[in-house]
Amino acid sequence: FGDRVLAGLKVVVSAGPTYEDIDPVRFIGNRSSGKMGFAVAEAAVQAGAQVTLIAGPVSLATPPGIAMRADVRSAAQMHAAVMEAAADADIYIGAAAVGDYRPNARADNKLKKQSGSELTLQLIENPDILASLSAQQTHPFLVGFAAETQNVESYARDKLQRKGLDVIAANQVGDGLGFETADNALTLYWAGGVAELPRADKTALARQLIEHVAARYKAVRG
Ligand code: C5P
Numbered sequence: 001f002g003d004r005v006l007a008g009l010k011v012v013v014s015a016g017p018t019y020e021d022i023d024p025v026r027f028i029g030n031r032s033s034g035k036m037g038f039a040v041a042e043a044a045v046q047a048g049a050q051v052t053l054i055a056g057p058v059s060l061a062t063p064p065g066i067a068m069r070a071d072v073r074s075a076a077q078m079h080a081a082v083m084e085a086a087a088d089a090d091i092y093i094g095a096a097a098v099g100d101y102r103p104n105a106r107a108d109n110k111l112k113k114q115s116g117s118e119l120t121l122q123l124i125e126n127p128d129i130l131a132s133l134s135a136q137q138t139h140p141f142l143v144g145f146a147a148e149t150q151n152v153e154s155y156a157r158d159k160l161q162r163k164g165l166d167v168i169a170a171n172q173v174g175d176g177l178g179f180e181t182a183d184n185a186l187t188l189y190w191a192g193g194v195a196e197l198p199r200a201d202k203t204a205l206a207r208q209l210i211e212h213v214a215a216r217y218k219a220v221r222g
Pocket of ligand 1: 014075094095096097098099100126127128129130131143144145146147159
């Protein structure tokens with residue numbers, strides 16, 4: 001960044017999947033690698049921000065210059081860590097793929113196979129981190145992600161509204177883009193605006209995302 005567009009700002013970034021334990025050896029997870037979120041955190045550091053990174057279970061090294069990293073496992077743990085870190089943050093970027101549901105109970109011992117019968121797992125809803133933040137009277141500028149396989153714009157705009165976000169970054173999953181890949185392509189939506197960030201590696205894309213977020217932040221809060 002020629003100019004440090006986020007200088008003096010505190011930014012919290014969440015990244016990676018969440019794992020919801022079923023028993024001591026099994027869990028429900030998702031295919032997020034955390035690469036996009038880690039790239040966003042690194043780009044925010046390079047733009048001059050003080051960055052806290054809340055990471056789900058990933059095997060990625062902490063980017064240089066991160067002020068604080070907290071590692072969590074479940075959506076409930078990520079919710080608690082983000083709410084604490086975001087209390088005095090200027091911007092929250094939710095790049096984590098947070099599990100929507102968790103088993104209603106975690107078994108203390110490994111579940112045994114009961115041959116010949118079905119097993120039913122009961123799931124209960126996890127709290128929505130972005131929605132929890134936006135419900136607070138004062139909260140950081142909120143950036144969400146939306147990974148969609150269809151109707152990308154309408155689902156993303158709906159999410160922008162429903163979760164009370166300032167910007168949403170939508171990507172189409174599939175076609176060698178999105179999860180577990182080096183490349184991605186994003187479309188940013190905000191109230192009354194849109195920006196296309198064409199296919200690029202996640203590092204380049206993260207820098208462009210940060211440029212736009214900084215510009216929107218300044219327009220709304222500057
Ligand atoms: O509704 P959906 O999960 O597709 O929305 C994605 C966005 O919402 C991401 O930014 C994700 O980090 C955030 N999210 C959240 N808390 C949840 C689920 C998703 O903050 N429980």
